[in-house]
Amino acid sequence: MAEILVCREGEMEEGDVRIVASGHREAGVFFQDGAYYAYRNLCPHQGGPACEGMIVPKVLAVIAEDQTAHGHTYDESQMHFVCPWHGYEYDMKTGVCAGDSSLRLQSCAISQRDGQVYVTL
Amino acid sequence: MDNAVPHFRDPHKTEFETAQLLRNATQQAELRNYKDFLIVDVDSHHYETEHLGEILKYVDDPTIRQLASGKMSVGRSGLMPGQLGFQDMGGRITRYTKRKTERTPPTPHRDVSLAKYWMDAIGVDIACLFPTAMLHLGMHPDVSMEVQLARGYNRWMTERVLADQPRLCSMLYLPLNAPDDAVKIIEEFGDKKGVTGFMVTSTRYRPIFDNANMKVFRALEERGLPLSFHAGYNWNDQSLAQLNRFISVHALGFTFFNMIHMTNWIINGLPERFPKLKVLWIESGLAWIPFMMQRLDNEYMMRTSEAPLLKRKPSDYMRDMFYSSQPMEMVNNRAMLEETFKMINAETQLVYSSDYPHWDMDLPSTIYDLPFLSEQAKRNILGENARKLFNLEPVFSETKLAARLKG
Numbered sequence: 210m211a212e213i214l215v216c217r218e219g220e221m222e223e224g225d226v227r228i229v230a231s232g233h234r235e236a237g238v239f240f241q242d243g244a245y246y247a248y249r250n251l252c253p254h255q256g257g258p259a260c261e262g263m264i265v266p267k268v269l270a271v272i273a274e275d276q277t278a279h280g281h282t283y284d285e286s287q288m289h290f291v292c293p294w295h296g297y298e299y300d301m302k303t304g305v306c307a308g309d310s311s312l313r314l315q316s317c318a319i320s321q322r323d324g325q326v327y328v329t330l
Numbered sequence: 331m332d333n334a335v336p337h338f339r340d341p342h343k344t345e346f347e348t349a350q351l352l353r354n355a356t357q358q359a360e361l362r363n364y365k366d367f368l369i370v371d372v373d374s375h376h377y378e379t380e381h382l383g384e385i386l387k388y389v390d391d392p393t394i395r396q397l398a399s400g401k402m403s404v405g406r407s408g409l410m411p412g413q414l415g416f417q418d419m420g421g422r423i424t425r426y427t428k429r430k431t432e433r434t435p436p437t438p439h440r441d442v443s444l445a446k447y448w449m450d451a452i453g454v455d456i457a458c459l460f461p462t463a464m465l466h467l468g469m470h471p472d473v474s475m476e477v478q479l480a481r482g483y484n485r486w487m488t489e490r491v492l493a494d495q496p497r498l499c500s501m502l503y504l505p506l507n508a509p510d511d512a513v514k515i516i517e518e519f520g521d522k523k524g525v526t527g528f529m530v531t532s533t534r535y536r537p538i539f540d541n542a543n544m545k546v547f548r549a550l551e552e553r554g555l556p557l558s559f560h561a562g563y564n565w566n567d568q569s570l571a572q573l574n575r576f577i578s579v580h581a582l583g584f585t586f587f588n589m590i591h592m593t594n595w596i597i598n599g600l601p602e603r604f605p606k607l608k609v610l611w612i613e614s615g616l617a618w619i620p621f622m623m624q625r626l627d628n629e630y631m632m633r634t635s636e637a638p639l640l641k642r643k644p645s646d647y648m649r650d651m652f653y654s655s656q657p658m659e660m661v662n663n664r665a666m667l668e669e670t671f672k673m674i675n676a677e678t679q680l681v682y683s684s685d686y687p688h689w690d691m692d693l694p695s696t697i698y699d700l701p702f703l704s705e706q707a708k709r710n711i712l713g714e715n716a717r718k719l720f721n722l723e724p725v726f727s728e729t730k731l732a733a734r735l736k737g
Contacts (some may be wrong), residue, residue, distance in 0.1 A: 214337075215336055216336050216338070217336075222391070226340070226341060227336070227339070227340060228339040228340075229336070230337075230338075256358055258341075258351070258353075258354055261341035261424075263396075263420075263421055264422060264423060264429050265422070267492045291419075291422040293351065293422070293424040293425070294423075295690065295691070296419050296423060296689065300722065327332060
């Protein structure tokens, strides 16, 4: 395991992502709602670079009390990122797959000290 | 420590390169020693409409060339039947939108370079290329337009893309709505370099058992050229139009038309009428095959008299056919998948396909990592079965040959 420097505190802006590497191992580090989240950049589906894709809010179905459907909308409080190979979606704060909660990305530890942010990979 | 500089990549600001996007697949290829054996991809795609200006020059009918040559007309719109759909998932599948920015050298043809980028990255030696938008051409209300565009595309493919590219091949477009013209196309292109057979786009509505088609099947059988049915969807189909989501129409549509053609093919005794014609079913996945075998066998045993040409059960004929692997249904169903492989004689009848660069592509590891296959079975499915089916001369990628030298 290696500790990799990701950024100086304050350097990453809301919604930013950085891919860092240690040999062939990569991690994606996200900055969202004032916190850092990091996962192995490896989709458990077919091995895609899961952390490199589009960042989108979770999609919700709009269902009225009488169970009639009224289209879809976004839940801006729950951001997802999407593996660019096939579209597998992951919750940014947990790494859990949107389609199957038993599937999740391997999380990587984040540490902050002396004004720097590191990820253990 | 304060002076340390972070080394990172911002994926949203990086120039698009296929090799970079697929580097994890390249690692898979190295770890699994793909360099040691041939991998043939029987179904991959290019975006032929990006070169429509070139293709139109090969269309015989000058009035069609003129109709399509206006500045506003060169493109998919207006020339071929379009389809509603969101293949790129609104940008989630990044290669759809970014592909156009990828740099290629002046030669060979851009589609050759783009194909080799992903082939080398995932470990494919030989790829069978198919068009994308033209997969809907069988629904053109003007049959002559299907014939003209098919012939123009086939000429362009054989002269501009396949020529001098031993790692690329194609089953050329067969305009089956015009059987006489289809036979002419077989006669004209059947011997061309890189032509491994002919492909019928499955989204069409003239039944394949029509007597007018028999001369087409005979022409293929006589030449030992395989026939394939490439699946597709038609959201305007009266049944599929009930579906309100693309996921639904794609999941059903890509099996729906092949199920109809398969049923017609078997029940009308075409395997008995053309016993040496090899038939390949493309891009319907695998789950539909056991379903069809069970349904048709069950009905056949009770209604044998309605299929008097059959000497065996429908599933027996289906086991003689070939199937491309993608999109292989493999979410938490290992036992079912293993049974499916047994039912279709996968070791000899299944041929690997990626469907790259489309959104539901499968890597060779989807086959190689299956624990119930022997090493030889894996190699058969990934390459040997296709090599035999298409009578291919094995050609290995430069990447693999270089890796072998390194040991």
